[in-house]
Amino acid sequence: MVKVCLFLLLLTAAGAQLQYETKTNDVAVSLESLLPMIKLKEAYVQNFESYKQALEIQLKQVYRLIRHTEDLLEGITAKTGNSFWQQFRLIRHMQWDWQQSLKLMQKVLGAKEIAFSQERCHELPTSIDFEEALGAIYRLQTVYSLDPADMAGGILRGKRYSRKKWEPNECFMFGLVNLYVKNYETAEYWLELALFYYDAHRNPKQFDTMVMKYITILEMLVEATKGFGRFSASMEHALEVLSIQPDHPYMLQLLPKLQLLESQPFKGAEPEENYVKLKALCAKSYPRKVNDVHCSYLRATPFLQLAAIRMEQLTNEASVNIYYELFNDEEMEALKSLARPELQRPKGSKNSTYKIAQLSQTKNDIISTVNRRIQDISGMDLHEEEKLQVINYGMAGKYNLEDSAGSAATALIFLSNVQQGAETVFPFLSLQVKPQKGSMLLWRNADWSVLHKSCPLIMGNMWVATKRLT
Structure with a gap:
């Protein structure tokens, strides 16, 4: 089993708000335990759909309030400003409608949906479940020498399965796992896949709400290529990071070191040998x-x-x-x-x-x-x-x-x-x-x-x- 405690710390450093737990729901160690997750996922989607409807209702009320206010402003002009009727409308709007609009903005949305999510939290996979799932995929890749691009595309040992292609965040995470165990070449492969799928995604900005951002992938690619001795590629990724964040302190310090390393003989660290005997038997x-x-x-x-x-x-x-x-x-x-x-x-x-x-x-x-x-x-x-x-x-x-x-x-x-x-x-x-x-x-x-x-x-x-x- 790959030890990924440091990996979780790395995710935290990348911006994830993770809380390590000591219990497990065993969703990675038994397919029967995983099956309820499918039903929970369906409930999760329905809950968000309900939350979306609550937001849409609120947004419609806001649009109506805006139109009402714009209509009022059109009627109140300098020429008609002395009209007692327009004066009354203005006073009523500012005294009554303003308070109603304030209540509208203060309204707590999705209370039912939030309560549902909180009540079902104990059923979700825990940190240990997540570790075990990562370890399982790493075990498969290592024992059977699976190609990352094939895995991400749903091809396992020459057989294509009807599975949706992985998204950038999955590729990114397995890049980090391989980076942690010093499989730098495989880590670079996974991270390049993450970058490719990120660029090809129809809405890549949605990942900015998660752990992985475009600049985060580049930062990890700097480390993977550096560990593999590809210092020129590491410098290219570092320069791209600086083009996005010119004051990035780590990259500013690293660039001169990379230039120096490129001019010297490279002796890479040996990757961790995991599942050697099992690979010899099963592959x-x-x-x-x-x-x-x-x-x-x-x-x-x-x-x-x-x-x-x-x-x-x-x-x-x-x-x-x-x-x-x-x-x-x-x-x-x-x-x-x-x-x-x-x-x-x-x-x-x-x-x-x-x-x-x-x-x-x-x-x-x-x-x-x-x-x-x-x-x-x-x-x-x-x-x-x-x-x-x-x-x-x-x-x-x-x-x-x-x-x-x-x-x-x-x-x-x-x-x-x-x-x-x-x-x-x-x-x-x-x-x-x-x-x-x-x-x-x-x-x-x-x-x-x-x-x-x-x-x-x-x-x-x-x-x-x-x-x-x-």
């Missing part, structure tokens, strides 16, 4: 050895005799098998419905990428059904105290069964399909298994060869269930 391709595996149908138990299950042996080097269509849609939805209210962030986990529900056999009949199915397939006994774990991934989520070494075997049930990512990798077996809804992956924990990792989720809502067998 590579795993060609399938079709000649070394085979499929068969299981009929060993009464249940299997009624409904034979197709099994595929994935490797000859260890006992790793996948059982297809083992659970139907109704069973999987029942399991997810049971797990939803029980989902919790793992205890003691600061960098969680998922939420987990621990379900005992006494919780519901569906748990007993799942356990019996696993027992029929594996031929192994199950202990009642060993709970079934149901996991929902978050942004760039991954779940590793770190404690499976203490069990004889491990069952991993795929409760959903995903568009991309979330593969289970067995690096010592050169084996990668993609999620297949309704299937179960079962491996014997005989030796180190079955050590495995989960790759980050790229696109989709990933659900799995796991059970340790002893």
Whole structure:
């Protein structure tokens, strides 16, 4: 997880009024937790629409008052100034209408809408949620070597998704994340994208009400190009900053230093190496050895005799098998419905990428059904105290069964399909298994060869269930 506390301070320095919180609403670590944000966003838009209507009503009253005053002024001229009728109109207007116009200006607008926003504040993503979301995108970009322009345009690993292009502020923020971890080249790329989208936006001035202004992007580009050793580009950006703000103290001090640095050999700082092992496992391709595996149908138990299950042996080097269509849609939805209210962030986990529900056999009949199915397939006994774990991934989520070494075997049930990512990798077996809804992956924990990792989720809502067998 990228540590972005300093990044938040940087945003504050750029003009953001941020308040760091210690709680989280877990919106980045579980897609199920994020779904209510969509409804809240809809309510947010409706609330602003209501506020807009209140302002429009007020503005219409102001326009009427202006027209009324202009009509009055047209009637009161020097020639008719002695008319008692015009004198009365003037006195009435200044005594009565003036007070009414003052009340109009003093009227508090949007009290209902403001109260609504204040009441729902506790449901909004917190500072920790924001950090975790930033870390998730950084994890995806780093592990899968994603191109920033592709990401901003909705293209992930060669696949285009129907997503609206990112706006300048998103590109700007990821430029800052990469700047903080000293990935200066990538930071420059993101910030140049922010500058491009800012210039191309039909109403760029709207961003002046946010953290990011045009001059702020230029200031960060000065730092990114300087860190990467592109001092001439850094000077160009610094000069553009000074063309906007001639008395900018930092740029005035920096320009002579940049000129000096350009004339000297450059030795850049090494970027932080994050997710090196995960990148080596998840970014590579795993060609399938079709000649070394085979499929068969299981009929060993009464249940299997009624409904034979197709099994595929994935490797000859260890006992790793996948059982297809083992659970139907109704069973999987029942399991997810049971797990939803029980989902919790793992205890003691600061960098969680998922939420987990621990379900005992006494919780519901569906748990007993799942356990019996696993027992029929594996031929192994199950202990009642060993709970079934149901996991929902978050942004760039991954779940590793770190404690499976203490069990004889491990069952991993795929409760959903995903568009991309979330593969289970067995690096010592050169084996990668993609999620297949309704299937179960079962491996014997005989030796180190079955050590495995989960790759980050790229696109989709990933659900799995796991059970340790002893």
